Amino acid sequence: xxxxxxxxxxxxxxxxxxxxxxxxxxxxxxxxxxxxxxxxxxxxxxxxxxxxxxxxxxxxxxxxxxxxxxxxxxxxxxxxxxxxxxxxxxxxxxxxxxxxxxxxxxxxxxxxxxxxxxxxxxxxxxxxxxxxxxxxxxxxxxxxxxxxxxxxxxxxxxxxxxxxxxxxxxxxxxxxxxxxxxxxxxxxxxxxxxxxxxxxxxxxxxxxxxxxxxxxxxxxxxxxxxxxxxxxxxxxxxxxxxxxxxxxxxxxxxxxxxxxxxxxxxxxxxxxxxxxxxxxxxxxxxxxxxxxxxxxxxxxxxxxxxxxxxxxxxxxxxxxxxxxxxxxxxx
Amino acid sequence: xxxxxxxxxxxxxxxxxxxxxxxxxxxxxxxxxxxxxxxxxxxxxxxxxxxxxxxxxxxxxxxxxxxxxxxxxxxxxxxxxxxxxxxxxxxxxxxxxxxxxxxxxxxxxxxxxxxxxxxxxxxxxxxxxxxxxxxxxxxxxxxxxxxxxxxxxxxxxxxxxxxxxxxxxxxxxxxxxxxxxxxxxxxxxxxxxxxxxxxxxxxxxxxxxxxxxxxxxxxxxxxxxxxxxxxxxxxxxxxxxxxxxxxxx
Numbered sequence: 001x002x003x004x005x006x007x008x009x010x011x012x013x014x015x016x017x018x019x020x021x022x023x024x025x026x027x028x029x030x031x032x033x034x035x036x037x038x039x040x041x042x043x044x045x046x047x048x049x050x051x052x053x054x055x056x057x058x059x060x061x062x063x064x065x066x067x068x069x070x071x072x073x074x075x076x077x078x079x080x081x082x083x084x085x086x087x088x089x090x091x092x093x094x095x096x097x098x099x100x101x102x103x104x105x106x107x108x109x110x111x112x113x114x115x116x117x118x119x120x121x122x123x124x125x126x127x128x129x130x131x132x133x134x135x136x137x138x139x140x141x142x143x144x145x146x147x148x149x150x151x152x153x154x155x156x157x158x159x160x161x162x163x164x165x166x167x168x169x170x171x172x173x174x175x176x177x178x179x180x181x182x183x184x185x186x187x188x189x190x191x192x193x194x195x196x197x198x199x200x201x202x203x204x205x206x207x208x209x210x211x212x213x214x215x216x217x218x219x220x221x222x223x224x225x226x227x228x229x230x231x232x233x234x235x236x237x238x239x240x241x242x243x244x245x246x247x248x249x250x251x252x253x254x255x256x257x258x259x260x261x262x263x264x265x266x267x268x269x270x271x272x273x274x275x276x277x278x279x280x281x282x283x284x285x286x287x288x289x290x291x292x293x294x295x296x297x298x299x300x301x302x303x304x305x306x307x308x309x310x311x312x313x314x315x316x317x318x319x320x321x322x323x324x325x326x327x328x329x330x331x
Numbered sequence: 332x333x334x335x336x337x338x339x340x341x342x343x344x345x346x347x348x349x350x351x352x353x354x355x356x357x358x359x360x361x362x363x364x365x366x367x368x369x370x371x372x373x374x375x376x377x378x379x380x381x382x383x384x385x386x387x388x389x390x391x392x393x394x395x396x397x398x399x400x401x402x403x404x405x406x407x408x409x410x411x412x413x414x415x416x417x418x419x420x421x422x423x424x425x426x427x428x429x430x431x432x433x434x435x436x437x438x439x440x441x442x443x444x445x446x447x448x449x450x451x452x453x454x455x456x457x458x459x460x461x462x463x464x465x466x467x468x469x470x471x472x473x474x475x476x477x478x479x480x481x482x483x484x485x486x487x488x489x490x491x492x493x494x495x496x497x498x499x500x501x502x503x504x505x506x507x508x509x510x511x512x513x514x515x516x517x518x519x520x521x522x523x524x525x526x527x528x529x530x531x532x533x534x535x536x537x538x539x540x541x542x543x544x545x546x547x548x549x550x551x552x553x554x555x556x557x558x559x560x561x562x563x564x565x566x567x568x569x570x571x572x573x574x575x576x577x578x579x580x
Contacts, residue, residue, distance in 0.1 A: 050422055051422065052418070052421065052422060072424045073424075075422060075423060075424040076424040080422055082415060082418055082419075084415050084418075085414070085415050086414075086415030086416055086418050086419045087415075087416070087419075088342065088346070088414075088416050089414070090345075090346050090349050090350070091342065091345055091346070091349075095342075095345055099338050099341065099342050100419070100423075102334060102335075102337070102338035102341070103335060103338050103339075103419075103420065103423035103424075103425050104423060104424060105334065105335075105424070131349075147419075
């Protein structure tokens with residue numbers, strides 16, 4: 001049985017189609033990312049899967065339960081970390097978790113045991129009795145993740161888990177996510193950060209304007225648009241070009257000579273670069289510099305949508321959200 | 332179900348315990364009313380009525396405070412919505428009704444608690460109970476419960492229509508204040524000009540104040556059955572509106 005399965009899942013708001021017939025199949029234990037620009041329909045998808053919104057049409061099963069007909073069962077079996085903070089900042093970390101445990105019908109001793117476990121997992125055990133108001137943004141996120149895990153859900157939803165956090169804190173959060181996934185929790189995370197999906201996910205679905213445009217592992221997605229790009233600046237580019245054409249390496253398209261030097265598309269740059277050195281040494285060609293670039297998920301997005309990634313569109317809203325978070329931290 | 336309600340209620344109680352500033356400010360205003368206005372009018376009032384003004388005023392101030400506190404605590408659901416905690420409750424395997432009842436009981440507890448504090452302040456300042464303490468206290472608790480329920484629900488109904496805390500001041504100034512002023516909390520309604528009397532009579536809060544005076548002082552303008560019937564009806568209507576609005580939002 002899949003952890004999450006959807007069939008033609010669709011959500012319309014007054015005629016605007018936010019999610020347009022999405023089919024997903026997420027296996028148990030997978031770390032799965034929904035990647036897309038802001039407004040692509042990620043949060044709407046998560047809201048439907050977590051029973052906060054009713055689908056307009058289509059079907060979704062979470063842990064085998066229908067999100068419409070068996071909402072209570074779905075809720076009991078999932079944990080969710082919302083995009084916007086949802087802790088009670090007048091309560092202590094412990095109290096937030098305790099109330100959560102009660103809402104998920106956990107017995108008293110089970111609650112106490114689990115509070116210790118989840119707080120230790122996110123390194124907040126020493127702050128159990130501090131009021132959340134005094135927590136930094138990163139600590140709040142960690143506490144929210146701990147709370148999402150409190151009732152040992154089979155699936156954890158993370159909606160933009162590192163939005164507005166500094167790079168160092170972001171890495172820490174990534175470590176926690178990887179850790180809990182290793183412990184067997186299925187994770188569905190949404191992000192509009194390419195590098196986040198790349199660093200974390202087993203499998204990625206790229207969505208744009210409510211539709212799935214690509215699906216696969218991060219590396220298979222990148223491979224699908226044709227390998228790495230190597231640029232060589234050298235004394236005799238013509239000669240090197242001829243030599244390279246004869247060599248037995250996975251060149252994916254014909255080498256070109258540009259102003260920057262010789263450009264070669266290959267499957268795996270790290271295997272080809274040593275050969276370039278050998279060949280140029282044999283032909284006494286002087287290599288001045290070699291650079292290579294892996295295609296990023298950004299290139300994948302560009303490839304499948306024909307548009308550059310619309311990071312800009314969301315940035316205004318994100319800045320506002322970030323500012324609000326900072327203000328809340330001060331309150 | 333009971334456990335769920337208790338979880339929501341527990342959170343409200345922890346928040347109440349933490350918000351000392353809110354508790355103190357809601358007690359300071361009634362204290363000023365009783366201490367200054369109560370004493371200032373005491374001698375003038377006593378010569379025209381058979382009762383001292385502190386005794387007369389205390390039930391009125393109790394009702395006033397409960398109307399304010401009840402409405403405010405209903406409105407705090409807006410905070411939950413703005414600061415996201417409502418989502419945490421809505422995504423939990425808990426019925427919407429449990430969330431609603433837990434929040435209502437939390438508001439009612441807070442409101443009754445403040446009413447009792449004012450009663451104690453009034454008694455310390457010389458308020459005299461006419462009825463036996465048991466009758467007085469049980470009757471007043473019943474009245475306080477009905478008044479609190481009504482205003483917490485009113486707060487919930489208002490809150491679900493409000494998108495920010497800005498509307499809050501408006502509700503207080505244009506709805507709750509006039510109700511308090513027209514309730515006979517501060518003056519006897521017997522000798523009012525007829526246009527004003529009309530305003531007092533259509534105001535449900537009047538019957539709350541009247542019931543409080545009946546149970547504590549044994550004086551009443553209307554029959555106690557009328558008082559209680561109006562209060563019960565008023566509470567039920569507002570609970571219906573409040574819970575409908577809450578479920579809709």
